Amino acid sequence: xxxxxxxxxxxxxxxxxxxxxxxxxxxxxxxxxxxxxxxxxxxxxxxxxxxxxxxxxxxxxxxxxxxxxxxxxxxxxxxxxxxxxxxxxxxxxxxxxxxxxxxxxxxxx
Amino acid sequence: xxxxxxxxxxxxxxxxxxxxxxxxxxxxxxxxxxxxxxxxxxxxxxxxxxxxxxxxxxxxxxxxxxxxxxxxxxxxxxxxxxxxxxxxxxxxxxxxxxxxxxxxxxxxxxxxxx
Numbered sequence: 001x002x003x004x005x006x007x008x009x010x011x012x013x014x015x016x017x018x019x020x021x022x023x024x025x026x027x028x029x030x031x032x033x034x035x036x037x038x039x040x041x042x043x044x045x046x047x048x049x050x051x052x053x054x055x056x057x058x059x060x061x062x063x064x065x066x067x068x069x070x071x072x073x074x075x076x077x078x079x080x081x082x083x084x085x086x087x088x089x090x091x092x093x094x095x096x097x098x099x100x101x102x103x104x105x106x107x108x109x
Numbered sequence: 110x111x112x113x114x115x116x117x118x119x120x121x122x123x124x125x126x127x128x129x130x131x132x133x134x135x136x137x138x139x140x141x142x143x144x145x146x147x148x149x150x151x152x153x154x155x156x157x158x159x160x161x162x163x164x165x166x167x168x169x170x171x172x173x174x175x176x177x178x179x180x181x182x183x184x185x186x187x188x189x190x191x192x193x194x195x196x197x198x199x200x201x202x203x204x205x206x207x208x209x210x211x212x213x214x215x216x217x218x219x220x221x222x223x
Binding site: 033039042043045048076086095096097098099100101102 | 140142144149150151152154156159160165166168183197201211212213214216217
């Protein structure tokens, strides 16, 4: 089945810094997504990005499906960006999302 | 607001007792999921449903059962709760959004088994 690996597991930044989070997946996927879990536990969709590049404000994501990786870029980080970032890909049957273990981001002022 | 509510939101129960968590949706989506979240493991799929009375196992289904008797409700039952089932449980639905098909999560149910 699909394996999803994220790196780094933990990231500590000063406010204003930029960062790149990586997601590697083991099999061909047709649906790759990024989520943010805030410190209160709420899970929020960031990007649905099976391929190509998308941007939303200070966040952008790129997926290179042929090389089986996706990157999430956070520019000019803010304390509100803190939390856990997950990437997830659908299993081969397309019936369920398989999650990576997440990257825990801490942004300090 | 994706129209998902979980209940109870917090529960403490004793080892060996049955526990049922409820997920209710107002979106009429076909697919519903139960995940558990534990430190160091991310979110792991327990069971999912692709329609009324149609369910299948995920990667960590042992000790859990599910039922879906109507579209809007997906129940997760811990048949005999154990301390290893202390976790945060998230329900999710799969539907269409402005960015394409995507998954929406409930707010989570914190379960402690003592």
